[in-house]
Amino acid sequence: MGTLDGRVVIVTGAGSGIGRGIAHHAAREGASVVVAEVNAENGASSEKEMRDAGGTATFVNTDVADDSSVDAMVERTLETYGHIDGLVNNAGVDLEGETTAFNTETWRRVIDINLAGVFFCARACLPTLRQKGGVIVNIASVHATHGFAGAAAYDASKGGIVSMTRSLAIENGPHGVRVNAICPGYVDTPIWEHHLAQQPNPERLERLTREHHPLRRRGTPKDIAQAARFLLSDEASWITGTSLVVDGGMGAQFYEQSFEL
Ligand SMILES: NC(=O)c1ccc[n+]([C@@H]2O[C@H](COP(=O)([O-])OP(=O)(O)OC[C@H]3O[C@@H](n4cnc5c(N)ncnc54)[C@H](O)[C@@H]3O)[C@@H](O)[C@H]2O)c1
Known part of the structure; x- marks a missing residue:
């Protein structure tokens, strides 16, 4: 028996890194996983790996920054599995640089993928999640709570995710939908x-x-995947509107900025 048996969970950016780790752990725990990924090669290989291991998975080529692509992915999920129980908003890019040299196009790319993407996916899934109750897990970062030089766009996008998490939790708690964030430290x-x-x-x-x-x-993708599995499961049934820091203690200490730009 898995803790996510019978659940349908969408994981964005599940072709690589943390998202792939979350998707594979959820599949091992019994979830049917939708790999919503913009990189077709990685999305397909992630799907194959889960199926080869006996899990249930479907890759849907998705650009989270494009609301029509997100709507089509949710429609495809419903056609394939009939319902949605969980959404993990993980897709993201880390584009950094000194502010005066940071162009508008790159700023928009970071905000469109990391922040608007979370909103588009939540908006598209919520009508279904509200029907039987469900869960959203947003992958933020230690960058949401601590400032890093040269990361204005990335920090703003991650801080925005934590704020959006609270707002969505308040709005959707009465409809039986829990919404939480995870703030990872550095993960390989x-x-x-x-x-x-x-x-x-x-x-x-x-x-x-x-x-x-x-x-x-x-950290490892597994460190974050275990936290996501917990928040997706009924073990977290009275947890909403919060951010779970999973960072090896990084945010607990004062340290000198050491990145050289
Ligand atoms: N690695 C870290 O140290 C770390 C720390 C804190 C937070 N995070 C966050 O974790 C998340 C995953 O990061 P990762 O380290 O696994 O990175 P990664 O690059 O390995 O994975 C990101 C995935 O998102 C996908 N993606 C990018 N743009 C997309 C789009 N528009 N639509 C759909 N998919 C898209 C990529 O193709 C890739 O598969 C990100 O949101 C990142 O900001 C990472």
């Missing part, structure tokens, strides 16, 4: 590898980011 995924490769001194940054976590390691 392709987004992180990409970030590291752009730094002038990646070895130093690699060491420092480990040391920034009192538990002395960066």
